[in-house]
Amino acid sequence: MLCVADGEAQAQSEPTALVDQQHCMFCHTVDAPFLAPSFQQIAAHYRNMPDASVMLEQKLRVGGKAHWGDMSMPLPADRGGPLSPEDAHTLVQWVLNQ
Structure with missing residues (x-):
């Protein structure tokens, strides 16, 4: 989620x-692929996809099949x-705003 203050968008702080x-962080990092894509890669891939947040x-x-x-x-569990x-x-909005 972006917070707007004084006309400038500021990224949401990490939850x-x-x-x-x-x-x-066992599998992801903010900015580099590790065992899974980075949060920045996920954001770039899904940012403009309709219904990406819901998915x-x-x-x-619930978990899910591999996309990467x-x-x-x-x-x-x-x-x-x-x-x-x-x-x-909260987590998805934070990731999509990387």
């Missing part, structure tokens, strides 16, 4: 507690536990 809880939020909540190479999104729709939305 650190959620990133830590979901172990996002990505669902993938965070051979690695699929682990199930929530394998990466930190269940994720509420609101928390999934």
Whole structure:
């Protein structure tokens, strides 16, 4: 999500507690591919796709097939536990604004 202050867009700050809880950095980094694409790569790929946010939020909540190479999104139980729709939305909006 972008916050607008004094006419300038500023990127949302990292939702650190959620990133830590979901172990996002075990596979992703902000700016370079690791075991999975970087958050910047994900943002560039999905930013202008209709309904990308909904698809990505669902993938965070239930896991999903691989869209980048051979690695699929682990199930929530394998990466930190269940994720509420609101928390999934927060994470996806932060990633898409990288």
